[in-house]
Amino acid sequence: MAQHRARLLAVVAASAVALTVVGTQSGAQAGGRGGHGPRPPDRPTKVVVIVVDALSKEIVETYGMRNVQALMKDGVDTPKGYLGHTGSVTVVTHNVVTTGASPKHMGWTNEGYRDVAGLLGAPGGLYITSNFGRDQMAPLQQAAGYPHLSDYLDDTGKVFTVSPKGYAAWGLSGPGSANTSTITFGSKTCPVPGSNPPVTTRHRAPTGWNVPSYFSADCGSRWVVARDTGYDTLQYPAQLYPATDNRYVVGNDPAHQGGDIWATDAVLEIMGQEGDGWSGIFVSLPGVDKAAHMWGGVNDPEGATPGYDPMTHMEFATETADAQVGRIMQALEDSGQLDDTLVVLTADHGSVAAAEGHFHGDFKPRNDYGFVNWYYGDALNDDPYLEPQAALLPLIDGTDDGTGATNVGLSYSDSSLNVWLKNQSPEKVAEAAAIMEDLADVTAVWQRNGDHFDLVTPVRWDRMHGAEKRWFATKAQELVDTQAAEYGPDLIATLPDNTTYSVLGDHGGIQRASQQIPIVFAGANTSHKDLRAEVRSVDIMPTILRALGIAPTVAPDGIAYELPTLKRGRH
Structure with missing residues (x-):
C-alpha cells in the first residue's frame, strides 16, 4: 500500500500542467454556422469532459487537490458557479452536462420517475432511475427531443464515453450512434487458475455500446478487475453502502487497477489507439463519490476506522482523482492536441456531510442498508x-x-x-x-x-x-x-x-455543499480570466458549442458563455 501511495504522489507531482485558460462573461447564445459542417480554423475541434463525481469546492480545498486547483487557478474558473438544479444526483447531472437541458425538460428529474406517458410500460408506473441502462434512458432522452453533445461531435470524429458506473455513462453519452462508443463495467465470471475441481470468481469487465476491440473482456485482460472485496467497509457507517468490488476502488493488483485509474487508463488507451480520429471524450471518475457516501465526506474519520484501509477513504480517493486529472491533461499536451481541445472539468454534485444528531437514517448490520x-x-x-x-x-x-x-x-x-x-x-x-x-x-x-x-x-x-x-x-x-x-x-x-x-455523506438537495461545485474550462488556447457569472451545469453544453462554433439545432435551457482565447479572435 505504501509503495502504491508513493507512486500515486509521483504522478500528481509529475502531471501538474501549466495551462493557459479562461473566459469573460457573456450571456449571448451561440451563433454562427448551423449543422455539422466544417469549423472555422480558429476553433477547437475536440472536447474532453471530465466529471469527478461528488467533487464539491469544499472537498477540493479541504484535500488540497493540486491538479484541480491548478486548473481553477490558471483556467477559466467560475468562482460563482454552482450545480443549478435538483435532484443534485449522478443520474440527473451527467445528462444535464451533455445536453444543456434542465431536469424538468430532459425526461427525469431525480432517482424516482413517474412514467406519465407510458414510455417504459403502463402509464403511471414508478421507477428508480439509477437502475436504468441504455434501454430505459434512451426512450426518455429521445422523447424529450434534445440532442446530446455527442450528436454534434460524431460527424467530425469518434466520440467515447468512459465510466465505471453504468447509469453515469448512459447519461453522459446519450442514446448512441454508429460513431459513438460507451465503455462501462459489466459482470464477468473467471476460472481460478490451477483450481481442481474448477473454481470460478466474479469480476468486473468492459461492456457498453460499440466497445472497441482493444478493451478486451477476456479473463486476465488488464480491463478485468476484482469483485467481492470489502476492504474495511463492512462496518458502520460504510456498510450502509460498502465498497465490495473494484468498480469504485483502485484495488491491490497493479496489473488490474479499478476505479478512477481504470477509467483514466481507458481514456489514455483511446487517445493512443485512435490518434487524431476522435472528437469527444467524456469520462466520469466515481472514487470520491463512493468514499464520501461511505464515510461522511469531509467528516471521514480516516485512521480511526477499525482495520483502516486508506484505499477506501477520502484522502486516498481525492488524491487518486486529482492524479487522473493531471494524467489526462498531460496526455493531451504530450500528444500536441491540447491547443485543439476544449477541456471541461466539473462534478455531478457535491457532498453533504451529516453532523451529529442530523443523520436520520436507520442502520442494521447488513450490507447496502x-x-x-x-x-x-x-x-x-x-x-x-x-x-x-x-x-x-x-x-x-x-x-x-x-x-x-x-x-x-x-x-x-x-x-x-x-x-x-x-x-x-x-x-x-x-x-x-x-x-x-x-x-x-x-x-x-x-x-x-x-x-x-x-x-x-x-x-x-x-x-x-x-x-x-x-x-x-x-x-x-x-x-x-x-x-x-x-x-x-x-x-x-x-x-x-x-x-x-x-x-452519512450524500447528495440530492439544495445545500451549498451539494451545489457549489467546480466548473472549469481549459485548453484550446483560452486565456486565464475567470467567468464572473453564476455559471451552472446546464450552461456547460451550450458554452462548449459556442466555443466550437456550432449553432445548436435545439435551443438549450442553459446560457452559452464566451470563452476568449489568447490568440483566437472570438470577441
Missing part, C-alpha cells in the same frame, strides 16, 4: 423497499390513498425528501404535505404546480444559520423548480446543511 433509507415503495424495476426509516414513518403511516393503504407510491430520501403519491388529488397532496412539515429537520415543503413548485409551509428559518439562510432565500425556489415536471415528485421537503436521511 443505505438503499433501504434512500427508497420507499414498490418500483417496477427493483425489489420492493418497504422498511422506511423511523424518521419517515409518520409520512408512510399517516397517509391513505383511499383504500386504506399508504398514499406514498415512491419516496427518495437523501439530503432532501422527494415523494411521488399514488392519489394525487389536492386533498391527498395537502394531507402528505402537512405530515412532511413535521418530519425531522425539514425546513420547508414544496408542492408541484405546473412548471414550478409552490411553498406550502412556513420556512423554518430557526433550523438554518447565517449564510445558509441567504442561500435558501436566493436559491431554494430556483433549485426545486428544476424538478417541476409531471414525471417529477409531487412534494419536496428541503433540509438544512449537514443533514441526511440516507447515508
Whole structure:
C-alpha cells in the first residue's frame, strides 16, 4: 500500500500542467454556422469532459487537490458557479452536462420517475432511475427531443464515453450512434487458475455500446478487475453502502487497477489507439463519490476506522482523482492536441456531510442498508423497499390513498425528501404535505404546480444559520423548480446543511455543499480570466458549442458563455 501511495504522489507531482485558460462573461447564445459542417480554423475541434463525481469546492480545498486547483487557478474558473438544479444526483447531472437541458425538460428529474406517458410500460408506473441502462434512458432522452453533445461531435470524429458506473455513462453519452462508443463495467465470471475441481470468481469487465476491440473482456485482460472485496467497509457507517468490488476502488493488483485509474487508463488507451480520429471524450471518475457516501465526506474519520484501509477513504480517493486529472491533461499536451481541445472539468454534485444528531437514517448490520433509507415503495424495476426509516414513518403511516393503504407510491430520501403519491388529488397532496412539515429537520415543503413548485409551509428559518439562510432565500425556489415536471415528485421537503436521511455523506438537495461545485474550462488556447457569472451545469453544453462554433439545432435551457482565447479572435 505504501509503495502504491508513493507512486500515486509521483504522478500528481509529475502531471501538474501549466495551462493557459479562461473566459469573460457573456450571456449571448451561440451563433454562427448551423449543422455539422466544417469549423472555422480558429476553433477547437475536440472536447474532453471530465466529471469527478461528488467533487464539491469544499472537498477540493479541504484535500488540497493540486491538479484541480491548478486548473481553477490558471483556467477559466467560475468562482460563482454552482450545480443549478435538483435532484443534485449522478443520474440527473451527467445528462444535464451533455445536453444543456434542465431536469424538468430532459425526461427525469431525480432517482424516482413517474412514467406519465407510458414510455417504459403502463402509464403511471414508478421507477428508480439509477437502475436504468441504455434501454430505459434512451426512450426518455429521445422523447424529450434534445440532442446530446455527442450528436454534434460524431460527424467530425469518434466520440467515447468512459465510466465505471453504468447509469453515469448512459447519461453522459446519450442514446448512441454508429460513431459513438460507451465503455462501462459489466459482470464477468473467471476460472481460478490451477483450481481442481474448477473454481470460478466474479469480476468486473468492459461492456457498453460499440466497445472497441482493444478493451478486451477476456479473463486476465488488464480491463478485468476484482469483485467481492470489502476492504474495511463492512462496518458502520460504510456498510450502509460498502465498497465490495473494484468498480469504485483502485484495488491491490497493479496489473488490474479499478476505479478512477481504470477509467483514466481507458481514456489514455483511446487517445493512443485512435490518434487524431476522435472528437469527444467524456469520462466520469466515481472514487470520491463512493468514499464520501461511505464515510461522511469531509467528516471521514480516516485512521480511526477499525482495520483502516486508506484505499477506501477520502484522502486516498481525492488524491487518486486529482492524479487522473493531471494524467489526462498531460496526455493531451504530450500528444500536441491540447491547443485543439476544449477541456471541461466539473462534478455531478457535491457532498453533504451529516453532523451529529442530523443523520436520520436507520442502520442494521447488513450490507447496502443505505438503499433501504434512500427508497420507499414498490418500483417496477427493483425489489420492493418497504422498511422506511423511523424518521419517515409518520409520512408512510399517516397517509391513505383511499383504500386504506399508504398514499406514498415512491419516496427518495437523501439530503432532501422527494415523494411521488399514488392519489394525487389536492386533498391527498395537502394531507402528505402537512405530515412532511413535521418530519425531522425539514425546513420547508414544496408542492408541484405546473412548471414550478409552490411553498406550502412556513420556512423554518430557526433550523438554518447565517449564510445558509441567504442561500435558501436566493436559491431554494430556483433549485426545486428544476424538478417541476409531471414525471417529477409531487412534494419536496428541503433540509438544512449537514443533514441526511440516507447515508452519512450524500447528495440530492439544495445545500451549498451539494451545489457549489467546480466548473472549469481549459485548453484550446483560452486565456486565464475567470467567468464572473453564476455559471451552472446546464450552461456547460451550450458554452462548449459556442466555443466550437456550432449553432445548436435545439435551443438549450442553459446560457452559452464566451470563452476568449489568447490568440483566437472570438470577441
